[in-house]
Amino acid sequence: MPKRTDLSDTFCPVGRSAELLGDRAVLLILRDLFFGNRRFEVIAANTGLGPQLVSARLKRLESEGVVERRAYQERPVRHEYWLTAKGKDLFGVLYAMRGWAERWAYRDGETGGGSAMRYIHRACGSDVGTALVCPGCGETLGYGDLKGEPSPELRAEQARRGRSESARR
């Protein structure tokens, strides 16, 4: 695309986040990072994105201070990508997206009755549904407070992705 007007210095906060988050690949990579996938190949397989896109986006996320590259071994040097505090704070955005989709983006019965991704409040054990405040104990929910549980359907899909990736070689 041609040079589009850069919005990172607009005064509008939604404009600023849109510059980073208004990108499919960024959103998918963030999803994987929140899910605990930190390796390049795993992220590429899970998101279905090509390696150069993953590479480019991880670089952008790193330069924005959302993600941190950490070597998990020397010889050969291998890296993992970790969310920084600024990155972890994006949980609210992803959680809101997930909530909206759970409420609107599935046809009846498509998820087998429940949520595609269940979230359990670690502190009290309640299923929080898509709430912002725990329906069990009333606490405000943030990253770390919740434990994600993919539905059997979602788990199966993830397994399929992993397999077809490794089957290609």
Add this chain to the structure above:
Amino acid sequence: MPKRTDLSDTFCPVGRSAELLGDRAVLLILRDLFFGNRRFEVIAANTGLGPQLVSARLKRLESEGVVERRAYQERPVRHEYWLTAKGKDLFGVLYAMRGWAERWAYRDGETGGGSAMRYIHRACGSDVGTALVCPGCGETLGYGDLKGEPSPELRAEQARRGRSESARR
């Protein structure tokens, strides 16, 4: 781009929303719609997007059931774009994006001390900051409960956009 793998039928809820929301133009248009701008030209001017992009995205939003086209006059027929219930429910996502940006995307003092966009809880009058639950009365916050107040800096920028748009003719 080449046909990328469509994620609207993945089981992952974030993947499904990413298909719609992982797009700068969609995010900016939604921002304007939540702000109360419903006319094509106003949206185009405010977002800085070209008319064919605005047109294409409004069509997509309409086909997704997020936006509704309503004629506000006959002879000549003129339309406005209104958020549907499904669209209004995206407020949580935009609000989370705004909150994140307010916390992380400004250098010190850039906003003149406060938020770029203040939100006031209509019911009790408190400034909610970037909270999900009103710090004054403890109520959960959703679209309609809040009144947005752009900072002087943001207001000035919006005025500038409007002017430079009309000055081009």
Add this chain to the structure above:
DNA sequence: CATAGTAACTATGATAATCATAGTGACAAG
């Protein structure tokens, strides 16, 4: 020690989305 394997990329060429700019159609006002 030679081949195979793994992780994390980079290179290449085709395709498609985005941009700026200009133009259109339908009407209203002066």
Add this chain to the structure above:
DNA sequence: CTTGTCACTATGATTATCATAGTTACTATG
């Protein structure tokens, strides 16, 4: 009957994205 407004559509250049293949730097196995 010219100018103006609103909501678009048309066009051509530019650039991002995709699929596929190749690279680098090692380790592990036979």
